[in-house]
Amino acid sequence: MQRVAIVRFPGSNRDLDALRAAERVGSEAYFVWHRDTALEGADIVVLPGGFSYGDYLRSGAIARFSPVMQAIQRHAADGGAVIGICNGFQILCEAGLLPGALVRNARLSFVAKPVDLLVERTSTVFTSALSRGDRIRIPVAHGDGRFVADPTTLDRIEAEDCVVVRYLPAGPGIEANPNGSDRDIAGICNPAGNVVGLMPHPENAIDQLQGTRDGSGFFSSMAAWQPLAGRR
Amino acid sequence: MSFRVHVRVMPRAGLLDPQGRAVEHALGALGFAGAGGVRIGRAIELDVAAASRDEAEARARQMCDRLLANPVTEDFTVEVED
Numbered sequence: 001m002q003r004v005a006i007v008r009f010p011g012s013n014r015d016l017d018a019l020r021a022a023e024r025v026g027s028e029a030y031f032v033w034h035r036d037t038a039l040e041g042a043d044i045v046v047l048p049g050g051f052s053y054g055d056y057l058r059s060g061a062i063a064r065f066s067p068v069m070q071a072i073q074r075h076a077a078d079g080g081a082v083i084g085i086c087n088g089f090q091i092l093c094e095a096g097l098l099p100g101a102l103v104r105n106a107r108l109s110f111v112a113k114p115v116d117l118l119v120e121r122t123s124t125v126f127t128s129a130l131s132r133g134d135r136i137r138i139p140v141a142h143g144d145g146r147f148v149a150d151p152t153t154l155d156r157i158e159a160e161d162c163v164v165v166r167y168l169p170a171g172p173g174i175e176a177n178p179n180g181s182d183r184d185i186a187g188i189c190n191p192a193g194n195v196v197g198l199m200p201h202p203e204n205a206i207d208q209l210q211g212t213r214d215g216s217g218f219f220s221s222m223a224a225w226q227p228l229a230g231r232r
Numbered sequence: 233m234s235f236r237v238h239v240r241v242m243p244r245a246g247l248l249d250p251q252g253r254a255v256e257h258a259l260g261a262l263g264f265a266g267a268g269g270v271r272i273g274r275a276i277e278l279d280v281a282a283a284s285r286d287e288a289e290a291r292a293r294q295m296c297d298r299l300l301a302n303p304v305t306e307d308f309t310v311e312v313e314d
Contacts, residue, residue, distance in 0.1 A: 058302055065299075094302070101304040103243075108250045148247060148305060180248065 002223055004029040005042035007072070007088075009063045014049035014085065014203060021203040021215070022046070025223040034066040044081040044125065044222055045072055047088025049141070049201060059102060059144040060090030069095055079228035081125035082195045086142055089187070089197030098188055098197045099157060100149035105142070106180025112141040114212065115175045115200060116168040117186055121161050124193035126202075129221040135168065136214035138205040140178055145199040147181040147188075154182055160191045165198055194228055234279045235288035236313040241301045242273035276300055280312075288312050 004022040008015050008031050015031065022029035032039060034052075039045060052063035063069070069091075076082045076097055084092040092098045105111060119127060119134040130136075149157070157163060164187040170176035177184045179199075187198025202215030243249045249271050256270040278295075282288035292310045301308040 057299070061299065061302070093304075099304075101302050103247070103305055104250055106248060106250050108254055146248075150304075180250075 002027040002043045002225065003041050004044045004046060004222070005032045005039050006030070006046045006048055007032050007034060007068055008048075009034040009050065009052035009066060011052045011054055012048050012050035012087070014201060017201070017203040018046050018048040018085065021206050021219045022222065024206060025216075025219045027219075027223050032068060034063065034068050037067050037071055039068075039071050039075055042075065042080070043227065044083065044225065045075060047072075047082070047084040047091050048203075049086030049088060052087055052091065055087075055144070058094070060087060060092075060094040063087075063091045064094040073097070076190075076195050079192070079194055081222075081225055081227075083126050083222070084197040085201060085203065086140075086145075086199055089199055090144065092195065092197045097195050098190060099153050100147055100182075100188070102144050102199070103146050103148055104144055105146055105178070110141075110143040111145070111178040112139065113175065113178065114139050114205075115178055115186070117165040117200060118168050119165055120163045121189060121193070124164055124189045124196050125222060125225045126189075126196040126198075126218050127164055127221050128224060130217045134217075136217075137175070137212050138200045138202050138215045139211075140200045141204075142179070142199055145179040145181070147185045147199070149182060154185075157185070157188055158183070162188050162191060164189050164196055165200070192228060233283065234281050235285060237278050237280050237288060237292045238311045238313070239276040239278070239292060239296060239300055240273060240309045240311075241276065241296070241306050242308070243271060244305055244307055247305055273306075285312050285314075
């Protein structure tokens, strides 16, 4: 059974959603406070959505220096899995665990609505149960979700197959790129696939009561994850 | 000694600055014709303890590199008061 640590920062607000989504697929999920320095034997660490430290300075900029982040850096370097959702994705970019940055939405407004995504990479901790080319609909809820990086970095991300999910191009009935992200990128991973960040919220799409169950596959992927070879 | 340091953080040139664009439109709507190229950044002031002005500037630059500015999206300038 996977041990899944959900990290709580002051201002996290999707922490319980992430815990429930992890429990639903049979994982042993528990909370870790941002001041903790141990991950208590976690196989997978989830940085949930929210507004850590009120998004002061920049989203994720302060959370990055929380004591728990050093343990998470080591965990990731050892091949352990780290998943950042929304604010968690912002923190992973600020911490340098993923490339690029997430800045103010192009149209400035906070967007909270379902979006349509194309699954591109499935050899990751969070997408192994999905299929390349799958089209799924899950919600976003963010003000700072525009993924940006310099063209060289964007080319590298694409060349290394590190785009995990992309917003679908605009079309009839399609909820397309809601924030102006470069190259329609909604989520990326590191080359090894053990560190994943995405702006949409699969934990809010796991029950028909939430309108769609398209997020379920992310969590069944997580439950099936095997640590990378060579992990301590 | 302590030095008053002024840090100016701006969105990198070429990066879409939606705040600047919205303010530019608002200025036009208010009748301020000819206001263009609006970009919005952040000003940070702080006291830095250092033995010299150069050291204060160097320390402030380190602070920018590590926290005050995001190297992916922002540029910064540092000025130390006399």
